[in-house]
Amino acid sequence: MRSNRSLPPAAVVPELVYEDVEAAIAWLGEAFGFSVRWQAGDHRAQMWVGDGAVVVRDPPPDVMRGDPIPGTHAAVLVRVEDARAALARALEHGATLVREIADHPYGERQCTVVDPEGHRWTFTETIADVAPEEWGGTSVDLR
Numbered sequence: 001m002r003s004n005r006s007l008p009p010a011a012v013v014p015e016l017v018y019e020d021v022e023a024a025i026a027w028l029g030e031a032f033g034f035s036v037r038w039q040a041g042d043h044r045a046q047m048w049v050g051d052g053a054v055v056v057r058d059p060p061p062d063v064m065r066g067d068p069i070p071g072t073h074a075a076v077l078v079r080v081e082d083a084r085a086a087l088a089r090a091l092e093h094g095a096t097l098v099r100e101i102a103d104h105p106y107g108e109r110q111c112t113v114v115d116p117e118g119h120r121w122t123f124t125e126t127i128a129d130v131a132p133e134e135w136g137g138t139s140v141d142l143r
Contacts, residue, residue, distance in 0.1 A: 001079060001081060001126065002126040002127075002129070003126070003129060004106075004107045004108065004126040004128065004129045004130060005129055005130065005131050005132070005139075005142055006038070006106040006107050006108070006130050006131070006132050006135070006137070007046075007079065007106075007107075007108065007124070007126065008037065008046060008048075008052065008053035010051075010052045010053055010079070011078070011079050012076060012077070012078050012079070013046075013052075013053055013054065013055055013076075013077040013078075013079070014054050014055070014074065014075070014076055014077070015054075015055040015057055015074070015075040015076070015077050015120075015122065016054060016055070016056055016057070016074055017057055017058070017059050017060070017074065017075070018056060018057070018058070019058070019059075021042055021043055021044065021045065021056055021057065021058050022042050024056050025039070025045050025047065025056055028047060028054075028056065029047070032049075034047040034048060034049055034054065035047060035048045035140075035141055036048075036140040036141065037053060037140060037141055037142060037143075038132040038137045038138060038139050038140055038142065039137065039138050039140060040132070040135075040136060040137040040138070041136070043057065043058040044056070044057045044058065045057075048141065048143070055077060060075075060099075060112075060120075062098055062099065074119075074120075075112070075119070075120035075121065075122060076119070076120070076121050076122070077122045077124055078121060078122070078123055078124065079124055079125075079126070080123050080124065080125055081125065082125060083101055083109045083110060083111055083123045083124065083125035084101060086111075086123040086125075087101060087111045087113065087123060090113045090115075090121070090123070091113070094115075094116050095113035095114065095115055095116075095121070096113060096114045097111070097112075097113055098112040098113055098114055098120065099111055099112040099122075103127060104135075105130070105134070105135040106130050106132070106134075106135045106137070107126060107127055107128035107129060107130035108124045108125065108126060108127065109124070109125040109127050110122055110123065110124045110125070111123055
């Protein structure tokens with residue numbers, strides 16, 4: 001798998017949705033000892049958890065703040081070699097498309113689906129190695 005400085009080396013990265021990302025970052029650091037890997041303003045950050053990572057983010061664009069829909073307060077980010085193939089397979093097995101495949105300035109091609117139980121899954125394919133500063137993030141500890 002290609003490497004990208006904007007993504008941790010883990011194959012699976014949980015995404016946790018918080019109404020107040022800044023407060024969540026502070027709490028997770030204090031309560032669990034997580035440390036910031038990079039941060040994008042006050043709406044998104046990656047945090048180190050041992051040799052893995054977690055993404056802390058505000059609600060995704062297709063969800064309203066405070067929305068109680070199942071699966072909106074946690075998601076799983078899965079690194080794949082081919083996002084289009086992963087999406088096709090998921091849809092073939094009953095997943096519902098939430099976000100079409102798109103290339104992002106942080107070097108990832110991503111799409112999001114919801115499984116039959118309402119859990120959100122984002123498949124991410126690295127297409128370039130991009131420093132967080134190149135798309136507006138701030139590096140803190142890229143290890």
